[in-house]
Amino acid sequence: MTEAITTKVLVVGGGPGGYVAAIRAGQLGLETVLVEADRLGGTCLIRGCIPSKALIHAAGEYDGMVKAAGAARMGIAVGAPNLDLAQTVRWKDGIVDKLNGGVAGLLKRAKVRTIAGWATFSDAKTCAVQTASGPVAVTAEHVILANGSLAVELPFLPFGGPVISSTEALALDRLPRKLVVVGAGYIGLELGSAFRKLGSEVTVVEALDRILPGFDAELAAPVARWLAEAGIAVHLGARATGLETVGEDHALVVEGKDGRGLKLPADNVLVTVGRRPNTADWGLETMAIDMAGPFVKVDERCATSMKNVWAIGDLVGEPMLEHKAAAQGEMVAEIIAGARRRFDPVAIAAVCFTHPEIVVAGLAPDEAKAAGLDILTGVFPYSANGRARSMEAAEDGGFVRVVARADDHRLLGVQAVGAHVSELSGEFALALEMGARLEDIAGTIHVHPTLGEAFPEAALRALGHAIHI
Numbered sequence: 001m002t003e004a005i006t007t008k009v010l011v012v013g014g015g016p017g018g019y020v021a022a023i024r025a026g027q028l029g030l031e032t033v034l035v036e037a038d039r040l041g042g043t044c045l046i047r048g049c050i051p052s053k054a055l056i057h058a059a060g061e062y063d064g065m066v067k068a069a070g071a072a073r074m075g076i077a078v079g080a081p082n083l084d085l086a087q088t089v090r091w092k093d094g095i096v097d098k099l100n101g102g103v104a105g106l107l108k109r110a111k112v113r114t115i116a117g118w119a120t121f122s123d124a125k126t127c128a129v130q131t132a133s134g135p136v137a138v139t140a141e142h143v144i145l146a147n148g149s150l151a152v153e154l155p156f157l158p159f160g161g162p163v164i165s166s167t168e169a170l171a172l173d174r175l176p177r178k179l180v181v182v183g184a185g186y187i188g189l190e191l192g193s194a195f196r197k198l199g200s201e202v203t204v205v206e207a208l209d210r211i212l213p214g215f216d217a218e219l220a221a222p223v224a225r226w227l228a229e230a231g232i233a234v235h236l237g238a239r240a241t242g243l244e245t246v247g248e249d250h251a252l253v254v255e256g257k258d259g260r261g262l263k264l265p266a267d268n269v270l271v272t273v274g275r276r277p278n279t280a281d282w283g284l285e286t287m288a289i290d291m292a293g294p295f296v297k298v299d300e301r302c303a304t305s306m307k308n309v310w311a312i313g314d315l316v317g318e319p320m321l322e323h324k325a326a327a328q329g330e331m332v333a334e335i336i337a338g339a340r341r342r343f344d345p346v347a348i349a350a351v352c353f354t355h356p357e358i359v360v361a362g363l364a365p366d367e368a369k370a371a372g373l374d375i376l377t378g379v380f381p382y383s384a385n386g387r388a389r390s391m392e393a394a395e396d397g398g399f400v401r402v403v404a405r406a407d408d409h410r411l412l413g414v415q416a417v418g419a420h421v422s423e424l425s426g427e428f429a430l431a432l433e434m435g436a437r438l439e440d441i442a443g444t445i446h447v448h449p450t451l452g453e454a455f456p457e458a459a460l461r462a463l464g465h466a467i468h469i
């Protein structure tokens with residue numbers, strides 16, 4: 001028999017958009033039901049941000065030991081390390097399991113009812129869920145759609161066997177001897193670099209004529225340099241066209257820049273050519289909701305064209321990032337509870353966890369100029385930062401760059417590349433949100449020695465009087 005539930009708020013999708021929305025709704029005293037077909041935590045926690053950063057960390061540790069085994073580093077010599085990838089993946093799974101349990105606990109504490117199963121809508125406010133203990137029908141006054149996104153599959157390279165997406169790449173129990181990555185965006189380069197550090201021979205194929213098209217060329221250059229030094233071959237302007245299999249051996253067939261055909265032997269081909277909103281197979285078409293291209297269309301409150309149906313996260317467009325999804329989820333819960341809110345951030349910082357890392361927040365110089373703004377820029381190199389020197393982080397071309405209005409010195413953007421710059425992203429976003437001027441940043445006393453000192457120095461440089469360069 002079908003269990004019928006009526007609730008104030010129904011959230012579909014337990015990723016960072018959905019679970020944050022549900023927790024906040026629960027905290028605000030709204031009766032809330034969350035439906036999730038897979039594991040709580042969604043793409044980010046289960047098969048995205050967290051597991052990828054765990055693997056990247058493990059790869060960095062292993063790489064450091066390999067280097068120390070080759071020739072002592074910092075006076076430290078070790079014997080040759082041994083990698084057991086299956087064990088590394090189990091360690092990574094342990095982190096995911098703990099966080100997944102944490103999300104379940106937070107939802108429980110907020111008194112959210114969680115239903116495990118796939119929600120299929122029959123109209124905008126009603127869905128059916130097949131659960132292990134039978135069918136459930138949920139009707140809600142407010143619906144928050146947080147269905148997330150899926151990896152884009154190339155029709156001539158369908159996922160399966162040796163052709164894998166990031167999800168399978170994060171669960172391999174044997175290191176591919178040869179890994180070919182299709183797509184030089186952030187996911188492909190983060191994972192490709194990690195596998196190189198773990199010992200795979202890695203080749204990257206990218207259809208455009210540059211890596212990391214989402215980041216400006218100056219920011220991508222240190223990463224390109226590391227890829228070359230690490231022995232990762234990058235084929236730019238090259239198109240993968242299919243997989244050739246002879247017996248046990250596979251090769252990615254590629255049309256090179258000059259039209260020349262290439263065959264790249266591969267134990268695995270990792271396809272990372274983007275992600276698409278998850279809009280199929282759950283009854284979206286029954287909800288009479290307007291679309292914006294492939295995404296669900298929302299206004300600045302994340303309201304869809306259907307009254308009291310809200311949509312957040314990867315489902316509603318770029319940037320497809322965890323912190324955007326979570327911020328929208330929190331906001332929508334508060335709006336439903338009666339708050340006046342709109343989603344209007346000055347900046348949503350984005351990080352690429354490559355070697356070295358990249359951060360972008362706000363406008364890049366070209367973007368500011370294209371917007372007709374008269375700007376000042378200031379660049380401070382990691383090579384002049386004492387902490388970077390003490391951490392072997394000064395030699396990889398890292399820098400912090402600020403972009404500000406020439407007239408009132410208000411900050412427009414901050415970009416950085418270098419070791420651990422991801423940890424500076426919050427400071428950059430805060431400065432932008434607070435409307436900081438170059439003088440505010442330069443006048444904030446930063447702890448010495450820290451990488452963060454590069455930020456006020458970049459501001460001083462934009463003002464024409466940097467101290468340490």
Ligand code: FAD
Nearest residue numbers: 013015017037042043044048049119148313314320321322
């Ligand atoms: P998702 O996390 O995709 O969650 C959607 C959930 O909805 C899923 O769990 C799905 O099972 C469920 N669902 C969908 N339809 C239904 C239905 N009908 N019924 C029941 N359940 C349903 N972002 C960052 O900010 N930083 C990073 O470092 C980063 N690294 C990444 C690395 C990788 C390899 C990948 C793939 C992504 C990464 N991302 C990163 C992106 C990030 O994971 C997403 O932006 C984020 O997860 C989006 O959250 P969401 O809640 O919108 O959707």
